[in-house]
Amino acid sequence: MIPLTQMATDVLQTADGAEKTALSRKYAAEWFASREAGAPIEIGTAAPPLRPARPQKPALLDPRDVPRRKPGTPEGRVAMLHAVAHIELNAVDLHWDIIARFGGRVDFPIGFYDDWVKSADEESKHFGLMSDCLANYGAHYGSLDAHAGMWSAAEDTADDILGRLAVVPMVLEARGLDVTPGMIKLFKQAKDTAAVEAMEVIYAEEVHHVSYGSKWFHFLCGRQNLDPTPTFHGLVRKYFHGALKPPFNEEKRAEAGIPPDFYWPLSESAAVR
Numbered sequence: 001m002i003p004l005t006q007m008a009t010d011v012l013q014t015a016d017g018a019e020k021t022a023l024s025r026k027y028a029a030e031w032f033a034s035r036e037a038g039a040p041i042e043i044g045t046a047a048p049p050l051r052p053a054r055p056q057k058p059a060l061l062d063p064r065d066v067p068r069r070k071p072g073t074p075e076g077r078v079a080m081l082h083a084v085a086h087i088e089l090n091a092v093d094l095h096w097d098i099i100a101r102f103g104g105r106v107d108f109p110i111g112f113y114d115d116w117v118k119s120a121d122e123e124s125k126h127f128g129l130m131s132d133c134l135a136n137y138g139a140h141y142g143s144l145d146a147h148a149g150m151w152s153a154a155e156d157t158a159d160d161i162l163g164r165l166a167v168v169p170m171v172l173e174a175r176g177l178d179v180t181p182g183m184i185k186l187f188k189q190a191k192d193t194a195a196v197e198a199m200e201v202i203y204a205e206e207v208h209h210v211s212y213g214s215k216w217f218h219f220l221c222g223r224q225n226l227d228p229t230p231t232f233h234g235l236v237r238k239y240f241h242g243a244l245k246p247p248f249n250e251e252k253r254a255e256a257g258i259p260p261d262f263y264w265p266l267s268e269s270a271a272v273r
């Protein structure tokens, strides 16, 4: 069995979405089987690519050049599903990247790997769910263009595990908790039950991904004797460009271990930054 960090690198180097997510799920199952058997796969160390392999389509455009479509139309719903599929595929890579890049280099308890392998597995499932929803409209991942630049948070924090945890799960994925209820409402109005059910699965599981971020962020702060709140603010200001956008999903953020004094001081409406 190859080391976990090499498995992670293999996923990152697989371009096709369906192949990437299938490999991701296979490796996740192998990891958890090894844990169950009491003989965990070795972590090792790896040399992951700075950017993951991606399919030829969708074309990745500057966000300003991605056409906007009305959310109340079928075209708008396809665009939304496609955008979420893109986010999910990116998330698969993000979660394996944290393992490939920091695994074996930062000293973590084995539970750290359990959390990120589980997250990567769930993101792979989410990509599949969105692909199925797109198929209901005769579309597929790659049939529209997508946003470029989603990987920049990973590149910026390639050498900074605290920065990575602050920006990826605790800012970007937490933002998902803020916006998903609105999307669910939209698909409910359109009576697209399949999309509603898929988004409800995503919504429930994403809370855990944010909570893993908070858990390991606090763990590392504790080990380094850092005060978590100002440390978080400093890292987000360093690596995340722009203010956080209210309204915040305070309930789900609280459930995920992100208290209001983490995000309000960084928000658009905060007077002092």
Ligand SMILES: [Fe+2]
Pocket (backbone or CB within 6 Å): 088, 091, 122, 123, 126, 202, 206
């Ligand atoms: Fe997801």
Ligand SMILES: [Fe+2]
Pocket (backbone or CB within 6 Å): 091, 119, 123, 173, 206, 209
């Ligand atoms: Fe996630």
